[in-house]
Amino acid sequence: MNKFSNIDLDEEKLADQTLDYILKNQNTCLESSLFLKILDVRKDYDDLNNHIEFLKDRLSHLKFIVDYDTVEFKNTMQKYQVLALDDQGRTFDNSEVLTPPKFQKERFSKEIFWANEDEERAFQKISTFNCFEDKIVNEKKFYGVMINAPFYNVKGWILYYQALLDLKFPEFSEKIVSGKTIIKYKPFKNKYFLGIETDYQSCKSNFRRGWWEEPEYKLIIFEKIDSKKIHRTVTFEKFVHPHFDPPVFSFMGFYGFMTTRRINEREIVLGEDGTKKESLGDGAIRIYNTEQYSDDFKRHAYFYYDMLYRTTREYLNFIDESFVP
Known part of the structure; x- marks a missing residue:
């Protein structure tokens, strides 16, 4: 135990608790999370109660790193890999062939999730914003501006993230x-x-580059000095369950899968991402998005926050048991 941190994080204890959590939640919408890293998407495991030793091994590679008042983690669990030969007989990593079946697993989990009418109503209530904004530029600057396409509604997305955090972490x-x-x-x-901390600055920066990424949250244990000032006792650099990092497809990964396609082992082409242009005359061009993916993106973010809550709920219990005031 690091005497400066007031916390003793037992990796074996978390592994045991995570194993119990997995066994209780197999065949639910959690299942797609298991196939991102823990389970091999190429295999049919049937009842996971028959694979206890395998799961114990998969969960045994986590290490917490406590440096005074800061906690990080490193998970050295081996990744699943697919090797193949190119047209010249050279070996290359073709593991991306695992992505489509992982995506299908997540799609099935989402079907289970969205069958809940309460979730559908809550989603409809908070997801009425426009995903994208229009840009009006001089036609000479068109290609330079398009580097940062699509043009996200930054304020709308940040407010959506805040609403999702309020909804899924009401405590x-x-x-x-x-x-x-x-x-x-x-x-x-x-x-x-106990606090969830962010400044949303990384999100804002990425949005302006045309990148869609989930917010960077930290978990902190602190004392209050006054209404604005705090004293941090422990800072967890990432607010995510170490065995479910990420709990679903990352936002960038989801966007990439939706808007690109591979034509061979060497080439990926951009697909239709909904970005269009319209001439306004006098050298002006309106760049806009058709919103064709907006519902998918909003639903994926909603599902992400729900799965983040489901998985970190167990992690928060572990932290509670590990912290000594």
């Missing part, structure tokens, strides 16, 4: 805003509080 009901940093928190132990 973190209090909020501290200090500059650009937002902390959603709840009482923890004694004088301590």
Whole structure:
């Protein structure tokens, strides 16, 4: 135990708890998360109760790194790999062939998830924003501007992420805003509080480059000094369950799968991403998006936050048991 951190993180204990969680939740919408890293998508495991030793081995490669008041983790679990020969007989990593069946697993999990009418109603209530914004530029600048396409509605997406965090983590009901940093928190132990912290700056930067990525959240244990100031006792550099990182397809991975296609082992081509242009006359061009993927993107983000909650709920229990005030 690191005496500076007030926390003793037992990797074996988390592995045991995660194993119980997996066995209880197999054949639910969680299942697609298991096939991202833990299970081999090429195999049919049937009842996971028959694969206990295998699962124990897969969950045995996690290490927490505690440096004073900061916690990071490293998971050295071996990735599933597919090797193939190119047309010149050279071996190359063809593991991306595993992505489509993983995507199909997630699609099936989403079908189970969206069969819940309460989730559908909640989604419809908070997802009314436009995903993209129009750009009006001089035609001479068209190709330079298109480097950053599509043009996301940055404010709309950030407000959506905040609404999803409020919806899926309602127990973190209090909020501290200090500059650009937002902390959603709840009482923890004694004088301590547990908070989810972000500034959304990485999201804003990525959106402006035409990249769609999930927010970077940290988990912090802290003391309150006043309404705006806190003293951080422990900072977890990533707010995600170490065995479910990420809990579903990353946003960039999902976007890439939806908008690109591979024509051979060497070439990937961009597909139809909905970005169009319209001449306005006098050298002006309107660049806009047809919103053809907007519902898929919004639903994927909603599903991501739900799965983040389901998996980190177990992780938060582990942290609760590991922290000594």
